[in-house]
Amino acid sequence: MREYSDLIYKYTRVDHLPHIWCAGCGNGILTRDVAVAFERLKLEREKTVVVSGIGCSSRAAGYLDVNTIHTTHGRALAFATGIKLANPELHVVVITGDGDCAAIGGNHLIHAARRNIDLTAIVFNNNTYGMTGGQYSPTTPTGDKGTTAPYGNIDRAFDIARLAESSGASYTARGTAYHTLETIQAIERGILHKGFSLIDCYSVCPTYYGRKNKKGSAVDMLIWQRDHGVPRARYDALSPEERQGKFPVGILQQNDYPEFIEQYQRIIDGCETEQERSAFIHD
Amino acid sequence: MINGINGVSDINGVSDINGISDINGISDINGVSDINGINGRYELCFAGSGGQGVILTSIIFAEAALLNGKKAAQSQSYGPEARGGSCLGETIISNGNIWFTKITRPDFLLALTRQSLDQYAGQVRPGGFILADSELTLPAVDVKYARLPILRAACQDVKNPMTANIVAAGAINSLLRLFPDKTLEEAIRRHVPAGTEQINLRALEAGRQLVAKAAA
Amino acid sequence: MSELRLLQGNEACVEGALAAGMRFFAGYPITPSTEIAERCALRLPQKGGKFIQMEDELASIAAVIGASVAGVKAMTATSGPGFSLMQENIGYASLAEIPCVIVNVQRCGPSSGLPTSPAQGDYMQARWGTHGDHPIIAISPSTVQEAYTLMIRCFNLSEKYRVPVIFLMDEIVGHLREGTEFPAAESLELYERVSSPVMGIDKHCYQVEEGEWAPRLNPFGRGERYNITGLIHDEGGFPTNNKATARALISRLLDKIDRNTEDICDAREYRMEDAEIAVVCYGGTVRSAMAAVERARAEGARVGMFRPVTVWPFPEARLRAWLPQLKGLIVAEHNHGQMLLEVERVARRPARMIGRVNGTLIPPDEIYAAIMEDNV
Numbered sequence: 001m002r003e004y005s006d007l008i009y010k011y012t013r014v015d016h017l018p019h020i021w022c023a024g025c026g027n028g029i030l031t032r033d034v035a036v037a038f039e040r041l042k043l044e045r046e047k048t049v050v051v052s053g054i055g056c057s058s059r060a061a062g063y064l065d066v067n068t069i070h071t072t073h074g075r076a077l078a079f080a081t082g083i084k085l086a087n088p089e090l091h092v093v094v095i096t097g098d099g100d101c102a103a104i105g106g107n108h109l110i111h112a113a114r115r116n117i118d119l120t121a122i123v124f125n126n127n128t129y130g131m132t133g134g135q136y137s138p139t140t141p142t143g144d145k146g147t148t149a150p151y152g153n154i155d156r157a158f159d160i161a162r163l164a165e166s167s168g169a170s171y172t173a174r175g176t177a178y179h180t181l182e183t184i185q186a187i188e189r190g191i192l193h194k195g196f197s198l199i200d201c202y203s204v205c206p207t208y209y210g211r212k213n214k215k216g217s218a219v220d221m222l223i224w225q226r227d228h229g230v231p232r233a234r235y236d237a238l239s240p241e242e243r244q245g246k247f248p249v250g251i252l253q254q255n256d257y258p259e260f261i262e263q264y265q266r267i268i269d270g271c272e273t274e275q276e277r278s279a280f281i282h283d
Numbered sequence: 284m285i286n287g288i289n290g291v292s293d294i295n296g297v298s299d300i301n302g303i304s305d306i307n308g309i310s311d312i313n314g315v316s317d318i319n320g321i322n323g324r325y326e327l328c329f330a331g332s333g334g335q336g337v338i339l340t341s342i343i344f345a346e347a348a349l350l351n352g353k354k355a356a357q358s359q360s361y362g363p364e365a366r367g368g369s370c371l372g373e374t375i376i377s378n379g380n381i382w383f384t385k386i387t388r389p390d391f392l393l394a395l396t397r398q399s400l401d402q403y404a405g406q407v408r409p410g411g412f413i414l415a416d417s418e419l420t421l422p423a424v425d426v427k428y429a430r431l432p433i434l435r436a437a438c439q440d441v442k443n444p445m446t447a448n449i450v451a452a453g454a455i456n457s458l459l460r461l462f463p464d465k466t467l468e469e470a471i472r473r474h475v476p477a478g479t480e481q482i483n484l485r486a487l488e489a490g491r492q493l494v495a496k497a498a499a
Numbered sequence: 500m501s502e503l504r505l506l507q508g509n510e511a512c513v514e515g516a517l518a519a520g521m522r523f524f525a526g527y528p529i530t531p532s533t534e535i536a537e538r539c540a541l542r543l544p545q546k547g548g549k550f551i552q553m554e555d556e557l558a559s560i561a562a563v564i565g566a567s568v569a570g571v572k573a574m575t576a577t578s579g580p581g582f583s584l585m586q587e588n589i590g591y592a593s594l595a596e597i598p599c600v601i602v603n604v605q606r607c608g609p610s611s612g613l614p615t616s617p618a619q620g621d622y623m624q625a626r627w628g629t630h631g632d633h634p635i636i637a638i639s640p641s642t643v644q645e646a647y648t649l650m651i652r653c654f655n656l657s658e659k660y661r662v663p664v665i666f667l668m669d670e671i672v673g674h675l676r677e678g679t680e681f682p683a684a685e686s687l688e689l690y691e692r693v694s695s696p697v698m699g700i701d702k703h704c705y706q707v708e709e710g711e712w713a714p715r716l717n718p719f720g721r722g723e724r725y726n727i728t729g730l731i732h733d734e735g736g737f738p739t740n741n742k743a744t745a746r747a748l749i750s751r752l753l754d755k756i757d758r759n760t761e762d763i764c765d766a767r768e769y770r771m772e773d774a775e776i777a778v779v780c781y782g783g784t785v786r787s788a789m790a791a792v793e794r795a796r797a798e799g800a801r802v803g804m805f806r807p808v809t810v811w812p813f814p815e816a817r818l819r820a821w822l823p824q825l826k827g828l829i830v831a832e833h834n835h836g837q838m839l840l841e842v843e844r845v846a847r848r849p850a851r852m853i854g855r856v857n858g859t860l861i862p863p864d865e866i867y868a869a870i871m872e873d874n875v
Contacts, residue, residue, distance in 0.1 A: 013726075016737060046720065046721075046723070046724060049719050049720075062728070062737060066724050067723070067725065068724075068727070069719075069726070069728070070726065070727065070728040071561065071564075071591065071729065072588055072591050072729055075558065075588065078557065078558035078559075078562050079562065079564060079565040079568075080565060081525075081561075081562045082523070082562030082564065082565025082566040082567075082568075082573070083566065083568055083719065085523070085549050085562070086523050086565065086566035086570070086571040087569040087570065087571070089720065090569065107557075108554060110554075111553070111554035111558070264544075264549065268544045268547055271544040272547070
């Protein structure tokens, strides 16, 4: 009897399963969403690269059966920038977390967005530092607790999707562990999008964030996502009153701002017609 | 104002009535064709204020030396300012290997500002040569010198104050007879921004003329 | 050989890198290395290569490692403060065995220090800057010509041993202009990364072939699907906590340098044949020392110069060979005594230190005086 589905066999390294995530963690669902998006897009696995940083989210790379690189904390987008620029034929997808991309890697996030380089960043946003045991993160809501916020978090939380949008990302979307269909679609479209795309996916961390903040079980946390997240089309139809306490799931914004590598290629093409000007000798 | 009210008459007792230029001892300069500096090194020091282009002048002389079959080492020191602040270009020319890359006792000093003249004039080796802008007053040092209206020539003759460094280059080469004119012109072409070759070659000529007029 | 060109050390190192096949540069402006980024920005697109100015040095080294993973010879350039920021990922490249070259045009520190002034205060940092025991190679040029030729060697060693190589320049050479010749392209010996056509899918990408020292990782996109990580990993490239695997990996990483010092280490000796005193120095300091040694020799002193070109690993066998005839050892460096520790370790006796950390160059006179004092 086969232990796993065809999808799992095709896109994950089954000999490295089971994964290290806790029971109830949303990261497994989100990793599957990524695999489904790859499958739907028929991405050639040999031409696909998943880059991750450090943290719970970033262990996803090791399980996916493509080219994977588990880098240093916060730097996944910078590594990915080098990979994509060096070989634009590769599909380069970054899996990162809220601490990885919005705290230690915040500078790389805003600059990758500003350049609008053709990368797809998928954030497994669980509102905490899970790997180190539940410290407050840049997306921990004000007032919530973490092991380093025993009296409640006094910082305000980033909305990573809005942060990316305001920094110049030409595609941003919201996913959740609950809204699987919308999340898969958002990832798919993000990969297809030419430019910097970011899908900010709310994960759930019942072990640390949930337990510290009395959010109930993993199921309770998913139910919260169901009751507060509204697919984009339906959300748009809601009145301002009905939108109170709700958030849209799906594409948040998309535009066709020029992409970095295409623009750089134009510089190269322009240089080649100039035939290695003598400029380099006596400039 | 070109001249200080002190006039230009000074220790060497040579002055011209226009009070613009005074030149002393150029006939003693044999040029570097036989590298007559100490230890086979001929050290040129180009001092001014950031933005005046003295470092470019030092590069041009290093390039000319290479073109002329010599060895050259060029370096610079400067502060954080892109404009203003003191700025020093150093060029060492030799027939042999140049090891230590910094000026020790310059054989020649170009000074375009009072600060740079005050700072470096005392380091010029006895019997060395100083070229200063004619607005500056030379301290009492035992060297040959010339004071020429370099900055004014750039403004009035070349009509571009940014060319003072190339005016200076023309004057230096006429005074020291370091390289054939063509060599220096080629060195300039190699290092000035594209499109500015003509104005810089005019500046070079203006520098030569300053020496020709002063010597006349 | 081409005609002699007047080039700055920083410019020559870019031309050397291009000749070595470097086609990717990521960097962040910092004095006194900025001319390297500027020239790469101009030159790389002319060669079909890529230049990118990143948001900081953390990102620069990360992008360089990324480009190398994609199969392109890649480099970055920086100075002290930026070199400090790059250290974590230099360790990553050491462990994950990703070839890359990091140019550090040293300036006077610590901290922001004297940005436009020379120093050699990063000698120890080049070896031990990143955490953990790790392999590293560092090479230091003394002339503008060497900024070109040794840069090629940096890439060759990096590709061959799959190790980050530090090109440890200093402001003295970086901002110096001298006549430089470009050797004809066909005369250059370039080492191209060995990739393996037989590598099994996903299984043993970090397996090392018999008689080799580094794995034959193919660039991403060539057909395999494998994993790279900064965690201790097995031959399949996957993280493990197995202590035996950890020991085997770390030993191999260190051994690939330690057991190949004959191939890697390079030193230059000048007038050492009958020398009783040796001046040991590297990089731009060689310029002061050579002037002093020549002058002292002219006056009859039996003095020579020993110059590590590969400053890490320190060419200790080469130095050791001279020790029996030496009565005096003088170490000159633009710091407070860093290579001194290596020299004394190898010599097992004290050496006289001539150091300087005020942003000016050690004058030849100072070294000359020390030689003459020892020459009794």
